[in-house]
């Protein structure tokens with residue numbers, strides 16, 4: 082069976098957070114692009130977990146081809162990482178950074194899945210840590226007419242069905258859907274494996290398959306975004322903290338409580 | 348084609364109103380007034396009791412109600428099909444949905460069905476040149492992004508930073524029953540085991556005491572629970588300690604956890620990463636306890652204690668109990 086995993090390259094969210102904290106995040110002349118080349122480009126962490134989910138299925142004896150695809154400017158490094166982790170095939174559909182919205186990405190992915198003769202299971206990260214939108218899996222599900230199960234902690238295959246433990250606000254829930262299906266993976270799945278040095282060395286020689294938009298028989302109008310980013314700026318935070326001093330934790334606790342009581346907060 | 352702006356809800360909430368209804372209606376009202384169009388409210392499934400009063404308060408023109416036995420459980424496939432058929436009949440220009448765990452999947456699916464653009468995590472919406480300008484958060488709230496959308500659009504609104512405000516003039520909403528045909532729609536996802544927790548919800552807690560990696564050890568999470576109990580509040584957590592199993596995921600606060608808006612939020616040993624702060628920035632008062640005086644959390648806090656949470660938490664618990 083074929084498992085296709087959709088991955089995205091993102092700017093390291095911790096590095097972005099750190100620059101913001103120190104008031105040093107730079108936005109380019111276009112008023113929207115984060116330009117600092119010192120921010121590492123990584124595979125979106127949830128997508129790494131999606132690859133891990135597929136590898137665990139294989140570890141448990143599933144006979145499958147694990148096919149990882151990334152739409153992006155030049156995701157060679159993260160696709161080599163995917164190969165080192167254990168992906169059998171890695172492909173990229175090159176597009177300029179930031180030129181597409183979720184709809185266009187989903188259309189390309191749907192065409193890719195079609196060109197591969199379909200997939201039994203499509204895995205995606207629950208959302209990307211750059212735009213936090215998380216809409217692509219749902220859009221893809223509509224285009225491929227596959228059920229979409231979101232926010233998985235674990236994924237099992239049972240005959241022609243996928244059984245998913247989902248992390249919901251009210252605790253875990255177990256659901257099933259008939260394959261082909263799309264499942265989005267959350268961090269609760271656990272830490273993705275770290276490829277061995279040998280595998281990493283070997284993966285360095287791998288060049289991802291280059292799949293062009295033309296070869297997927299998509300019309301230009303298919304990849305025109307409906308949603309266009311016009312501006313990006315750093316959110317402001319007040320920074321108005323009153324620090325509570327005191328000789329001991331007990332003294333600090335007493336001072337804090339009296340302030341909270343004066344303000345009728347407690 | 349109508350230009351109406353529609354607030355769409357498909358949950359029952361606890362206090363007789365769908366989650367975030369008043370906040371999203373406030374935003375929708377502002378936009379409908381700016382565009383000079385009707386604001387309608389599409390209620391899917393059994394109509395919660397507070398809908399009529401809230402609709403009048405926010406100047407809603409029509410309460411459009413879709414009910415059908417198949418909508419009893421509000422499962423995604425039937426909800427999507429119902430809204431799709433509604434859009435076919437009414438052609439709204441804009442669909443606003445309060446962002447919840449369920450709507451995060453349903454909203455983009457509706458958008459795909461009706462060929463609309465979709466934006467999640469929206470905190471503001473304005474009219475542009477024949478377009479809609481949506482402001483949404485990105486990088487866990489570190490940045491804000493403005494998106495331009497031409498044509499119809501489905502928007503998932505994060506209601507927590509918004510404040511409900513009544514319309515300048517209330518309305519007398521007209522109730523319309525909308526007929527849809529769900530006969531051919533069968534839910535593709537089968538529930539094997541439902542989520543069980545039915546207790547008090549962190550999202551609704553007035554006081555939250557949350558702990559992070561600064562607690563250093565799983566057993567110290569008890570200190571957070573003790574202070575929460577002493578204050579009559581609930582215990583929360585940052586993601587890493589949930590990942591490590593110090594507490595279960597129903598306690599996780601943040602972008603991918605729960606969005607709280609308590610009167611008091613105490614953050615102990617939490618650094619203040621944007622993805623955590625999304626879940627508590629709406630707190631009226633935020634108290635931070637951290638050994639690092641430069642920690643980001645102090646930028647958000649009203650009160651800060653630079654100190655060891657393993658000492659400060661028990662001191663606070665003792666003082667609360669003694670006082």
Ligand SMILES: Cc1cc2nc3c(=O)[nH]c(=O)nc-3n(C[C@H](O)[C@H](O)[C@H](O)COP(=O)(O)OP(=O)(O)OC[C@H]3O[C@@H](n4cnc5c(N)ncnc54)[C@H](O)[C@@H]3O)c2cc1C
Pocket residue numbers: 094095126209210487558559560561562584585586587588599600601602603604605615616617618619620621622623626636637638639642654655656657
């Ligand atoms: C897409 C995405 C989604 C995410 N979603 C969430 C989410 O929903 N919720 C969430 O919380 N995180 C989320 N994260 C993770 C987030 O970025 C941070 O990594 C996380 O919030 C950090 O948790 P922390 O503050 O407990 O740990 P750390 O960042 O390690 O901070 C620990 C803090 O404790 C302090 N400390 C150490 N010892 C003591 C002591 N004895 N007493 C007092 N203070 C002490 C340290 O100074 C430090 O500030 C997400 C990340 C991404 C990329």
